[in-house]
Amino acid sequence: MTEPFGARLRHAMDERGPLCVGIDPHASLLAEWGLNDDVAGLERFSRTVVEAMADRVAVLKPQSAFFERFGSRGIAVLEKSVEEARAAGALVVMDAKRGDIGSTMAAYAESFLSKDSPLFSDALTVSPYLGYGSLSPAVVLARQSGAGLFVLALTSNPEGGEVQHAVRADGRTVGATMLAHLAAENEGEEPLGSFGAVVGATLGDLSTYDLSINGPLLAPGIGAQGATPADLPRVFGAAVRNVVPNVSRGVLRHGPDVVALREAASRFADEIVSAVSGA
Numbered sequence: 001m002t003e004p005f006g007a008r009l010r011h012a013m014d015e016r017g018p019l020c021v022g023i024d025p026h027a028s029l030l031a032e033w034g035l036n037d038d039v040a041g042l043e044r045f046s047r048t049v050v051e052a053m054a055d056r057v058a059v060l061k062p063q064s065a066f067f068e069r070f071g072s073r074g075i076a077v078l079e080k081s082v083e084e085a086r087a088a089g090a091l092v093v094m095d096a097k098r099g100d101i102g103s104t105m106a107a108y109a110e111s112f113l114s115k116d117s118p119l120f121s122d123a124l125t126v127s128p129y130l131g132y133g134s135l136s137p138a139v140v141l142a143r144q145s146g147a148g149l150f151v152l153a154l155t156s157n158p159e160g161g162e163v164q165h166a167v168r169a170d171g172r173t174v175g176a177t178m179l180a181h182l183a184a185e186n187e188g189e190e191p192l193g194s195f196g197a198v199v200g201a202t203l204g205d206l207s208t209y210d211l212s213i214n215g216p217l218l219a220p221g222i223g224a225q226g227a228t229p230a231d232l233p234r235v236f237g238a239a240v241r242n243v244v245p246n247v248s249r250g251v252l253r254h255g256p257d258v259v260a261l262r263e264a265a266s267r268f269a270d271e272i273v274s275a276v277s278g279a
């Protein structure tokens, strides 16, 4: 029986630190790395990031969009990257942000959370904006297969607030409602629940939100979007211990040299540790 994602993530964070590096093969990065904007360039880019990072960071987060844009051959590269990253010891969070009516959500869940799927990942990002209950097939399958979910609660982009900070009839914001659903999902789980929230590191003071969901908080926005590791204690308060800070372009722009990529990740990792330990 596979250990639940939350437990595996806690162990990985304890051993390797909490940093999550993104695999985001932007066309502009392929060009900066001297690669063509084609499947061969995509493959070289992804393989290099996996080689540089998978034996040392807790989590790798491929951004599915950048693979999907090359069609079935791009998906084949994504499958290979997931397999190689997991084989080298990293947990893989597939950033595909799936969300649909329940019956279709079941098929998305099969694609990423069924152990037989070629795209099986340790966790998947999902959108709850068709209603949290529509994610139920993914929650059920994740529990069965020892995988996890990261639900978009308070996203890092400035546009997210018009939906996520909107106040419901019961006086709670939409984002707070998603956090409350996740806290219920993770109740009693030790050392950490498997149902996480995406909460942007860019958001400033979140003290009006209850981030104590007993699950991981995936925090994009560090580096290219302007947040820094030093912001983490201020944004996350007491929940900072459960934060998985994501950096994509902030590390990837140092490629294609493997040593330079590792040094960039290591600088972020060190800054994160010193920010969190001083909190």
Ligand SMILES: O=c1ccn([C@@H]2O[C@H](COP(=O)(O)O)[C@@H](O)[C@H]2O)c(=O)[nH]1
Pocket: 022, 024, 063, 095, 154, 155, 156, 157, 198, 199, 200, 220, 221, 222, 223, 224, 225, 246, 247, 248, 249, 250
């Ligand atoms: O709220 C969110 C949710 C997901 N993302 C994704 O994270 C990375 C961030 O990349 P950077 O290059 O470090 O800005 C990217 O894949 C986004 O799609 C996010 O930024 N914000």
